[in-house]
Amino acid sequence: MAPTASDSAPVEFHFDPMGRTEDLRRYSPGGYHPVVVGNTFDQDMTLPDNQRRYRILHKLGYGSYATIWLARDQASNAFVALKVTTAESSRAEMREARMLRQLAGAAEGPSTHILTLCDQFSVQGPNGLHHILATEVVVPLLTVLRPETSPRWRKSAARALASGVAHMHASGIKHGDLHLGNLGCAFPELAQQSEDDVMQDLDPYDITVVLPCNPEEQTPSLPAYVLSACNLGEYCRRIRLPERDPDIRILDFGNARFADDPASDIQCAEEACAPEVAFARVALHESKPAWGPPSDIWALGAAIYEIVSGSSLFYGVGIGEGLLDRMVALTGSVPVRWQTFWQSRHARRDIGHSSDSSHEAVDREWARRRDRLREKCADDADVDRLVALLRRILVLEPEKRPTIDEVVQDPWFQVGDNIAAPAA
Template identity: 30%
Template sequence: MRLYKLRLRARNISSWKELPCPLTFWTPTPSRPICYTPARTFQMNQSPYICDVDAEPLHRYRTGGYHPVHIGDSLNSNRYKILHKLGWGSYSTVWAARDQREHTYVAVKISISGQERSHREFTILRSLAAAQSDQPGSQHLMTMSDHFQLNGPNGIHDCFVLELLGPSVADVLDAHFNNERLPGKLARKIAKQTLLGLSCLHEQGIGHADLHTRNLAFTIPSVQVLREEELYEKLGKPKTAYVQRVDRKPLEPGIPRYLVEPSSYSRINSFPLDRVKIVDFGQSFRSTDVPERFYVPLPLQAPEIVFRDRVDWRVDLWSMGCILFELVVGQPLFDSFMTTPTILVRQMLELASDELPERWQEQWRNMEAASPGEESACSLQGWLDEMYFDGERSEDLSRGDILQVGALIHRMLWFEPRDRASAKEILQDPWLHEG
């Protein structure tokens, strides 16, 4: 009996709120972050503040935490006017803004203060901005146009000015998830464009390390010609709620007067779904500067992260195999509900293309001894067939297509990172160029 026969979309799973190492799950989209913490949790964190809106946790507005932002604020010598919130995560909040000098719309990502990881992110984004624009795949990577520091009541914050993008692929999947999945042609296009961006990154010696459908965002080609009121039609009017102290005393410095709920992009079907870009380089690294830890939610971790082994750019190839499955099937490859490291590795053992490397065997025996469970035998292709041809959703890909998809995933889903096919190699497959 397969342990995870029923799949659920990650953003709807409350248990993810309790992950010990939440990731900065920002994309320049309106998607509500997975690490959303409702007002009741503020009490668990002993915060004296309450606010009735689905937004970032108030206890993170402190020294070393978020910078308080309000609609209409002007940043960097009044250059960037804040219009709306796009998202938030453990390490940043992200805002739609108007560049008053260039008369363009941008996204401004404001990191928590005193965060070393923002320096690594700045180095990566600066490198991408300086790369040749005609380099193959570069058009599928989000770029930075400006960087500045903000000295606020909670410290000094790195701020990245990025292009304003539309809904994430995960948002579009959610919009189609009730009874449908993405059209096969669109799934193929997204996979190809993601691989092009990934190949470009890897050619520059950069690993993304946080590749999933929430970090793939669609472009909005017409956004720069919109008037502000037209932009609000796309984003929705900001929904706010005032922050209050439980004891009714005045707010302390560093606490925003109100919180803003992230934009909804409720009219997703009105967006042209033509081009995606890889976004959020907060976990990205070069081989000469690899982070000691990767703060990735467990169901999205590659095996070398689970086993705390050496990580390089090939971590993205495992992620790409998972993305291809999700694009085609409409739900994640690995369980997003009540997953533990042991359950995740057990699922990996079912679907990976090779055996668990010898260097991880002892760790696995200890994990299994601490949490024994039921073994099952299910091939990757069998699971893909079962999930795609479920008789419940539309099927516009043939069995031959699904065989080819399974073969592509198989080439990337290897425990041993050196055996995974590169993005450049996968891009040579004829299936990605059909249709």
């Protein structure tokens, strides 16, 4: 059996990055590739360092299955983001690249709201074979969405997101993990900056030396140090031209599948977890629940709510019975296929009907949500149209949700701020 990131991992280090970086123990066979500033990468890694195409400048972020780096394409002098996967997840990242290529080559043309893939290749390292995606640099949406962000900007971002989903679905692809953590904003102003200016204005390097307590565990699997991610959103605010409408990008297609692929081992955040997926996981204990484009529609509704209100409907709940409770509180009706589980759950917990899902209770819940949304909408008519849209989208039965074409034609997107709808 091939080694994995959990095998023979160093247990203790002299210096702890205290949650500011990826888990140091994942620098082991099957895990992260050891990357440091100044490293160079190329499809042909036999080239001398100074002839390889991509040079690492700073860290942009990390996740469970990859580290992401700001790099310079020395062939074009463009800035790019390099996503360097863990060895054990390379298959998923190859699927992501395939989906991005499919979307870029769609019959109706590429969408401006899907992340642009520039290059892809693999490198062999001490921890295994790692897939690398070179993409355009985007700013995480969560870092630029501020309390003072205007209603116009918020609606434009929501509209652009819906446009990107429309392109995905028209291309026969479903995303599976659509939430604000997987959204970014294009940053064309970065191309106007020199490398010297960028490196001076970005956050200084915050370095933690990687030194195992046991000298025998100082192996090539480990980098010499790990680096905290720079705050690209703050840098963007410092150098950006006057505020313009957001140019949204949908990211992270590692969960994406073709629309006619009925079931998969979907790994999604609770904010993006549709009721049919949550119910299959929690009540039926299915590891590969069936899901489809309507699952993206639910996630889109939750994302629109968060873009406008600044707060999440489901973050922190976890994918469990509490998530199902919150979903029912928004909709008021339990699907027929949920009834047996729902009744046994209430009997098991001796709670009777204390989870009030009456129409009156749901109306009260949405009245409370409306008050929160009103602070970020243009006027009363605008928030009423938005609540009507969200209540159309956030229904438990996938077959009762609107299609993405129906969503983008909704009055909330068409009325209220005189912004022309962005091209798909």
